[in-house]
Amino acid sequence: MSEKKFDYFIQGEKNNWEVIIGLEVHAQISSQSKLFSSSSTKFGAEPNTQVSLVDSAFPGMLPVINQYCIEQSIKTGLGLKAKINHYSVFDRKNYFYADLPQGYQISQYKNPIVGEGEVFLDMPYGIKKIRIERLHLEQDAGKSIHDLDPDNTYVDLNRSGIALMEIVSKPDLRSPEEVSVYVKKLRSIMKYLGTCDGNMQEGSLRADVNVSVRKIGDKKFGTRCEIKNVNSIKFMQLAIQYEAKRQIEILEENKKIDQETRLYDTKKNETRSMRSKEDAHDYRYFPDPDLLPLNLNKDLIEKIRKDLPELPDQKKDRFIKDYSLSSYEANVLVSEKEISDYFEEVVKTSDKKLATNWIIGDLFASLNEKNIQISDSLVTAKKMAQLVNSITSGIISGRTAKEVFEIMKESGDDPNKIIESKGLQQQSNPKELEKIITKVIESNKDKVEQFKTGKDKLFGFFVGQTMKLSGGKANPQLVNDILKKKLK
């Protein structure tokens, strides 16, 4: 198979342009309580019901680090094949906003908990490595709600203080497609690790997208713009496409790009300037004197490393080896932990090749159609295995199985029950089939003559007639075998 070549370039009026993208992904750590307080992190609670005195920055309140969040970020760092820093520091990022109660965000600036790592993307043109620059811990801000009242802003502090991991990539991404695969891969790794639920609707995963363009062949990066807080992969892709074209138009007019922070308007599909470099906040970072530097014990890191689960890349290799899957099949099956678990459950008791086809084919189609996760499918792994087994054991044909699956996906019924109650079992009794075939031959003697004189194509006719007479239940393999014998 010849590999496709990378070909995402944007044609301008004068030149072909390459798009350079770096991502700062904000991933909410899966934890019961916030980064520096014991308030709950549960999504969807009534406004301001999960807010402690620390989260709302009352006088004299002090942050105390949530050890579990530290372990979660170490785990994520290891999942990104990154260096875990034994010494890291919490800094204050100072700015005023109504939903930032302290007047500063506790973050990590010069000394993050996780250093350089890497993520591998399976692209149609081969494996692409994306380098990770760092992962640091920080607290989320609250939420300002401007549209409840014409004169006032409402503030909900439920999110205030929730733990985030900011994962910063190097500017290694070159197309919206790579961005999509990258974000999905990060999400997949974190879900495997259980460190982030990856739920973009609930805001558990957002990204700031840095975009610049350069003429093909140029070595130097162009001036970049940062698009803040994009919360879906589709919007990231659209924003990048819009932003790249905007920059190209400016450059082709021989004008300069202003380094600035921009907002993506999802309704108008455009990016707008938020603030220029001159207006950029001076965050006045300095080490938070309320928190001691974080000194990580080597044993703790090693213990977490030892307990690390199998990650998508390793699982893919194993699937290829153990189940003789193609790289494509393995990739699809490991993309989400739930899918890989489902797959392994099914093939434990059924034919791996057939099961793979059924999962990637009909099951995925049904998930897409219903827009649901594999865990929500009524066709459980156990039932899927039963269905596959009923094919391999000759109880039903592949074609009938599709009929059974249609019922299963709507009702969640047991396949054997469906086959039983609808009488869909194949006729696999040779004696019974012989009777039917004898009837077919006797009532079509002219055709038999023609066949024997060389009209091979008529074989299909006899098969069809036999199937018809059996009410579609005849085992096609057996029908073939018997017909061949009888027509000799």
Added chain:
Amino acid sequence: MKDLSKNTLCRLISGIKKKDFSSEEITKSFINNSQKAKKLNTFITTNFDKALEDAKNFDKKKNFEGLLSGIPIAVKDLFCTKDVKTTAGSKMLSNFVPTYESTVTSNLWKEGAFLLGKLNCDEFAMGSSNETSFFGNVYNPYGDNLIPGGSSGGSASALAASLTPATIGTDTGGSIRQPASFTGTVGLKPTYGRCSRWGIVAFASSLDQAGPMTQNVEDCALLLEAMSGYDPKDSTSAKIKVDHYSKNLNEKIKGLKVGIPKEYRVDNMPDEIDALWKRGVEFLKDAGAIIKDITLPHTKYALPSYYIVAPAEASSNLARYDGVKYGHRSKGNNLIEMYENTRSEGFGDEVKRRILIGTYVLSSGYYDAYYIKAQKVRQLIKNDFDEAFKNVDAVLTPSTPSAAFKAGDKKDDPISMYLNDVFTVPVNLAGLPAISVPAGYDKNKLPLGLQLIGKAFDEQTILNLSLAIEKRAGFKKEINNWWKS
């Protein structure tokens, strides 16, 4: 009614136990005094009714389990007290009533004490004369129009005027020791991390430390023991066992080595301060200590470093006072205007000055030159002490370069005001414990104190040395009650 207010804390505690008097009688004595001392302006909030109730309840049950059983105590208004207004001396928090109790005050109440009231202080503890409080100046019982020092000026004044048997303050650059020195009282700043900062309105987090202010060294040891301890709610609090300071208190200091740092002999220091220092040396020698000359070479850089680090932290710590969640809020046509008006009106001049300095030194382009350099100097100052403590057990210096001054004298000259803290600031930068003990008077009959600086978590040694000085100095309170009405 018998006036019990002249008794020391320890005497009051033993008196209640021996049934010489009741908690109610003690409480009434202090309330009575306080009501006649309005001119000193020490209280921002009184808690007299509740205190009397607490005293009566105590007298009914007479539970003597705590170290401070049955004792009313007024505290600096920087400690958050549940259901009692806590202002930090600022308009910004002039109506703020916490729903929580600071760890340090909780510790006192657990030991059987109860709250008498909240004492005036410089706004957000920023000041050395108690002239920056939104609630007005505090005056020193030693003289009309005389300042008590700051920022724990209300605490020092109330203590010296017998309005509370003991009190607690906070010390970021000398805010316990300097007012103690100015009012003839004992004040101790514990090792950083000895007392929890949880529930104390923050000024500069890496320097702030609560500590006892008392009539004598024995009381100081007891109160320190009661208020100290590890607190999981403060990440910088130390997991080190608290000594029985009061039980272990003794003046057997024979053979202890005390260092005299030559760098503390500053320009324009009055002769009488120098003389006091020499007397201190004699007292310690008399008690059997060995005096050694030492050097703390980076001392002169302490004050400028402090006035970078402390405002930097303060500028960030005070960002939460924005009018959004609690405290003072001014009107504005939009969020920014509301912020500007709230903070312009809610903060006084000294606080604004420090927020500006702090914001400046943390700004990009200046951060390395100021903040980072100040942190390096801070490390050098700490190293100086580490080096010195290889050869000595404690260091003796004057507490302040002068005695108390008149209100208004230095108010418009921040630099000369800041110089007040020249002997106390290095201790905060190094995180060490230090105590100011009254040792004599100047020519105007104003009290002067000596400072003993100890090794980290070795409060016991400086308490014992102070006891030796106290015994020999024979300091007697000489107050003419000018303020009494």
